[in-house]
Amino acid sequence: MRRRLIALLSFLLVFSVVLAGCSEKEAKVTKSRLEVIKERGKVVGGVNADIPGFGYVESDGSYSGMDVDITKAIAAAVFGDATAVEFRPLSAEERFIAVQTGEVDVLARNTTLTTSRDASVGLAFAPVTFYDGQGMIVRKDSGIESLEDLEGARISVESGTTTELNLADQMRKLGISYEPVVFDSQDAAVAAYEQGSVDAYTTDRSALVSRRTTLSVPDDHVILSEVISKEPLAPSVKDGDSKWQGVVTWTVYTLIQAEEYGITQDNVDTFLDSEDPEIRRFLGVEGDLGEQLGLPKDFAVQVIKAVGNYGEVYNRHLGPDTIFDLERGLNSLWTEGGLHYSPPFR
Numbered sequence: 001m002r003r004r005l006i007a008l009l010s011f012l013l014v015f016s017v018v019l020a021g022c023s024e025k026e027a028k029v030t031k032s033r034l035e036v037i038k039e040r041g042k043v044v045g046g047v048n049a050d051i052p053g054f055g056y057v058e059s060d061g062s063y064s065g066m067d068v069d070i071t072k073a074i075a076a077a078v079f080g081d082a083t084a085v086e087f088r089p090l091s092a093e094e095r096f097i098a099v100q101t102g103e104v105d106v107l108a109r110n111t112t113l114t115t116s117r118d119a120s121v122g123l124a125f126a127p128v129t130f131y132d133g134q135g136m137i138v139r140k141d142s143g144i145e146s147l148e149d150l151e152g153a154r155i156s157v158e159s160g161t162t163t164e165l166n167l168a169d170q171m172r173k174l175g176i177s178y179e180p181v182v183f184d185s186q187d188a189a190v191a192a193y194e195q196g197s198v199d200a201y202t203t204d205r206s207a208l209v210s211r212r213t214t215l216s217v218p219d220d221h222v223i224l225s226e227v228i229s230k231e232p233l234a235p236s237v238k239d240g241d242s243k244w245q246g247v248v249t250w251t252v253y254t255l256i257q258a259e260e261y262g263i264t265q266d267n268v269d270t271f272l273d274s275e276d277p278e279i280r281r282f283l284g285v286e287g288d289l290g291e292q293l294g295l296p297k298d299f300a301v302q303v304i305k306a307v308g309n310y311g312e313v314y315n316r317h318l319g320p321d322t323i324f325d326l327e328r329g330l331n332s333l334w335t336e337g338g339l340h341y342s343p344p345f346r
Helices: 002-030 033-040 066-079 095-100 115-119 162-174 186-195 205-212 242-261 268-273 277-282 289-293 299-307 310-318
Strands: 043-047 055-057 085-089 123-125 130-132 134-139 154-158 179-183 200-204 221-223 231-233 236-238
Touching: 033 066, 033 242, 043 066, 043 095, 055 066, 066 085, 066 242, 066 299, 066 310, 095 236, 115 123, 130 205, 134 162, 134 205, 154 162, 154 186, 162 179, 162 200, 179 186, 186 200, 186 205, 200 205, 205 221, 236 242, 242 277, 242 289, 242 299, 242 310, 268 299, 289 299
Parallel strands: 043 085, 154 179, 154 200
Antiparallel strands: 123 236, 130 231, 134 200, 134 221
């Protein structure tokens, strides 16, 4: 009898240890990425390192660009500190694995929102931050003025992107034969084009505008007028964590809504005394929107103070006072004929 009792107690002890271990593992599995980030004390963002205006490493080692500022805005929303961020430069082929494995918390790297990436790659997208389209750059003296003139041409393209498939689809549709020359990095694809080993280079038009400025003689090159595809660029996180996706999503909407309200980096404090109930909720003067997201009540204020509103971010990196001078176009607010529109903060 005593042996049976000892055996039973031993079994119960082992069972309780196993059960405790399972509970601990379950707790780890269910911990939100937001909780992990708060414990770590910084946001890890995957970005580009070679596209001026979007993601670029300056000579002093600092990062600049529109996607960089969006990542800083996310850090400001979580910590009230835009410097609480670590940037990881990623190639087109590395970026999805970095998200899937948790190497980065958020990917803001000129990434197009597509069905397959949303459904099978394991990404969950935030709102579009830049509406773009694929284009083609050629030398002015090449005589190439349209896609039809590229019959038999060698065209450089970066692997691991939507660009390669878009090019194949468009040329097939037009009945144009060409030779794709695929490279592992954008730097290599651009270098091949500048050295003359290919006749043209294709990528998003915004990136073409950016990379054209890095060529030895920019004026010797022209971007064709045709737009090959739709390229809605958006930040993304690992699928399956709606809480963290919500933080990234509403940070982007904060930038857009702030511009619509006319709230800027310089004047945000003056709006804290507003009697407008919508603005008061938006800035966290009243209500609990921040708490609902797992953020401080004034997260929107911290975002705006850190990087400004969407228009300020755009103009800082791509606007009329930059070498790119890109018109807002589709990237204007909906009130100005563009596509950027924030749902209500309520």
